[in-house]
Amino acid sequence: MQTVTLKPKKEIKISVEGENISADIFSGKTEKEIHALVAWMGNQKTTIGELFSVKVEGSGPAADTKIILEGDFSRVKRIGEGMTAGLILITGNVDMHLGAKMSGGKISVKGNVDSWAGREMKGGELIIEGNAAYYLGAGYRGESCGMRGGKITVMGNALDFVGEHMCGGEIIVKGNTGILPGLSNNGGKIVIGGNTSRPGSEMSKGTIIVNGKVEEMMPVFKLEGDEIVDGVTYKKYTGDVIGNGKGLLYVK
Amino acid sequence: MELLIKNGAVVDPVNGNKGDKTDISIKDGKIVKTVSSKATIIDAGGRLVMAGGVDAHSHIAGAKVNVGRMMRPEDSRSGISPRTKITRPCTGYTVPNVYAMGYRYAQMGYTTVFEAAQAIMKARHTHEELEEIPIIDKGALTLFGSNWPTMDFVREKDMDKLAAYVSWGLLASRGFGVKCVNPGGGEMWGFGKNVTGIDDVVPGFDVTPKEIIVSLMKVNEMLGLPHSVHLHCNNLGNPGNYKTTLASMELANQVKASKKRQVMHVTHLLFNSWGGTNWGDFESKADEVANFLNNHKNVTGDMGQMIFGSATTMTADGPKQYANAKLLHAKWSNGDVELEDASGVVPIYYVKQISVHAIMWAIGLELALLTKDPYQMLLTTDHPNGGPFVNYSEVIALLMSNKKRQEEIKTVHEAVHAKNKLPGLDRELDFSEIAIMTRAGTAKVLGLLDTKGHLGVGADADISIYDIKPDQIDPTVEHAKIKSAFSSAAYTIKGGNVVVKDGQITATPLGRTYWVDAKVPQQHHDEMMKDIVKKFKNYYSMQLANYMVQDEYLTHQQVVKAGIIPAEVN
Numbered sequence A: 001m002q003t004v005t006l007k008p009k010k011e012i013k014i015s016v017e018g019e020n021i022s023a024d025i026f027s028g029k030t031e032k033e034i035h036a037l038v039a040w041m042g043n044q045k046t047t048i049g050e051l052f053s054v055k056v057e058g059s060g061p062a063a064d065t066k067i068i069l070e071g072d073f074s075r076v077k078r079i080g081e082g083m084t085a086g087l088i089l090i091t092g093n094v095d096m097h098l099g100a101k102m103s104g105g106k107i108s109v110k111g112n113v114d115s116w117a118g119r120e121m122k123g124g125e126l127i128i129e130g131n132a133a134y135y136l137g138a139g140y141r142g143e144s145c146g147m148r149g150g151k152i153t154v155m156g157n158a159l160d161f162v163g164e165h166m167c168g169g170e171i172i173v174k175g176n177t178g179i180l181p182g183l184s185n186n187g188g189k190i191v192i193g194g195n196t197s198r199p200g201s202e203m204s205k206g207t208i209i210v211n212g213k214v215e216e217m218m219p220v221f222k223l224e225g226d227e228i229v230d231g232v233t234y235k236k237y238t239g240d241v242i243g244n245g246k247g248l249l250y251v252k
Numbered sequence B: 001m002e003l004l005i006k007n008g009a010v011v012d013p014v015n016g017n018k019g020d021k022t023d024i025s026i027k028d029g030k031i032v033k034t035v036s037s038k039a040t041i042i043d044a045g046g047r048l049v050m051a052g053g054v055d056a057h058s059h060i061a062g063a064k065v066n067v068g069r070m071m072r073p074e075d076s077r078s079g080i081s082p083r084t085k086i087t088r089p090c091t092g093y094t095v096p097n098v099y100a101m102g103y104r105y106a107q108m109g110y111t112t113v114f115e116a117a118q119a120i121m122k123a124r125h126t127h128e129e130l131e132e133i134p135i136i137d138k139g140a141l142t143l144f145g146s147n148w149p150t151m152d153f154v155r156e157k158d159m160d161k162l163a164a165y166v167s168w169g170l171l172a173s174r175g176f177g178v179k180c181v182n183p184g185g186g187e188m189w190g191f192g193k194n195v196t197g198i199d200d201v202v203p204g205f206d207v208t209p210k211e212i213i214v215s216l217m218k219v220n221e222m223l224g225l226p227h228s229v230h231l232h233c234n235n236l237g238n239p240g241n242y243k244t245t246l247a248s249m250e251l252a253n254q255v256k257a258s259k260k261r262q263v264m265h266v267t268h269l270l271f272n273s274w275g276g277t278n279w280g281d282f283e284s285k286a287d288e289v290a291n292f293l294n295n296h297k298n299v300t301g302d303m304g305q306m307i308f309g310s311a312t313t314m315t316a317d318g319p320k321q322y323a324n325a326k327l328l329h330a331k332w333s334n335g336d337v338e339l340e341d342a343s344g345v346v347p348i349y350y351v352k353q354i355s356v357h358a359i360m361w362a363i364g365l366e367l368a369l370l371t372k373d374p375y376q377m378l379l380t381t382d383h384p385n386g387g388p389f390v391n392y393s394e395v396i397a398l399l400m401s402n403k404k405r406q407e408e409i410k411t412v413h414e415a416v417h418a419k420n421k422l423p424g425l426d427r428e429l430d431f432s433e434i435a436i437m438t439r440a441g442t443a444k445v446l447g448l449l450d451t452k453g454h455l456g457v458g459a460d461a462d463i464s465i466y467d468i469k470p471d472q473i474d475p476t477v478e479h480a481k482i483k484s485a486f487s488s489a490a491y492t493i494k495g496g497n498v499v500v501k502d503g504q505i506t507a508t509p510l511g512r513t514y515w516v517d518a519k520v521p522q523q524h525h526d527e528m529m530k531d532i533v534k535k536f537k538n539y540y541s542m543q544l545a546n547y548m549v550q551d552e553y554l555t556h557q558q559v560v561k562a563g564i565i566p567a568e569v570n
């Protein structure tokens, strides 16, 4: 078992590329080696050691590595990018692209996450106790597949375009979401506990379940009647009918 | 500046060299008989030396290419490398940025590349990009197949006016040759329709694709252009289209070549050699197409080989691209060039386990293996339609090694066993045949064999050296080494400058842009211009005065003279 604790040495005002903060990269490394890892700050090349204090206990493979991020990481992007195993615990907020492209392991955040968290994620788990911003579990610009596997849970709210271009996996938002969750979906499941507006649209596959209020419906879904899912009765819609889509939308 | 390449195993089919140790002398950017003792010496150490690669069909610059970049930011992210002291930053895989186009071709040992389709109206954009592509020499073929003036003059059977229009269109676009894409189809797409064969009548113009193709071939030869008509057949991408392809190639017999080359080049034949009637009974007819070529020396073709993985289809064939986007549920961009053409861009991902893709992949290889004369079947991937050009080394290795093909066949959909002849083909190409498909043949088809595609005295000093010793390697077995060597040249020399060493760019001189200045009798030009002026007055949304590409757009131009009036000798 290896535990690595990072704390910012001073307030970070310019965004930092944190793709090297990952269990795969930290595992088996000494404090000195982690210090030397590159971390770009804006257009300046710097190191993890320059920006953060690093404490390492024990050593182990990625699956047995725990990273604890204490303090303010709200300007650190791409944490856990491409991670395949291990655990990251974040006590505060983080910047964009948390856990992007991760395929395994677990990231848990006490605070809020900025846009694109879990983008193009293939596996593993993301647990966000606060709120998520835009494009949670979506595909980045131009990408035809967003999230492909794994699970994202948000205890709070999320902003617009949750799971855009999603092709697999599961996103659960306990609170409300912004407009167009599940836009252009081609698989996977989105469960919204609270309210949203204009869910779906351009869906070819995939499932969206809304337990709160849908403020506005896109006129591209066909009402199929009532259906009971997990003991709850929903109105079941299919669409997007314009593209002959087979997406499922359940509204309470 | 003088350079001497010693101890190279030179493969130069034009000059009959099959790998003998031959020294090559270079002076002032040309290959010469001898150099002085002051020449810089490169010791090739028995490694393979060929003329710089020449690509006769690729999409490297212009409106479509840039639309591909705009609609595929995810592609741009896939090929990023930062700037160095001498190179600019690179992006992209299927639609690289302009710098990457030049660097990556040079890194493969290619020194000349032709953009295969520019609309006259969009030519300024093409040349803006060509000007920024480093190192390689280049040029662009101009689209004439669906232009209103073309169809008017074809209907009026006025070959003098059509020749004058082609001559003027080449000047207006600073184009190198006549490209004809789905003739008539581009116009019909403006009304949501397409032509299905070469005998369909284009409404409003009362001409058929057959008449357009034959007329363009006639004026191409009247003008004595270096390259022949370059045809993208009607019906491309539809099962059963091989019949249209054969009927189109048959038209070549109606016209006599004005030069020692083909009268028709049919491009990316992989997409035109399809049997069956739908995607279910889809099968290869590469054997029929190759058989035609084996019996008709006046037609050449190129493979348009498919590469598994990401590609971006882009073509002036607008209706085809709409069908593709619907079929694939993919992103789609449509373009309309007023009075001239249509276009479309659609990303695609070719998958080994999809039967249609596997059959297509095998068709490309069959074309190359069943066409006896490599001068008639050039190596292309129709970049980026079949796949990005950086994969040429993969195609070379497949053509040189049946072992590699059999290994690949095991990984693709089993349909290739029933629908293709590839599994039973044991032909393995040698270095000379590869040199023809990538250098001598491409240069000959383009009409540039005097200075490109070979290593004889007087040729441009465009040379590539690959890290393999032909007398010590068995390409049929060591295909991995072949692939790696052809993907990254040990040396690329462009115009006498070392531009690549050990796969790394060492210098970035700007190459030249070739275009053809074809003169016609003044009276024909004046008659034709009356029609053009009328078209601009009545239909074009721009002024004639703003239409022509000016000299400012070509800072390093290489003008090739042609035309009905013999060009004066300067």
Ligand SMILES: [Zn+2]
Binding pocket: B057, B058, B059, B116, B267, B268, B382, B385
């Ligand atoms: Zn093409």
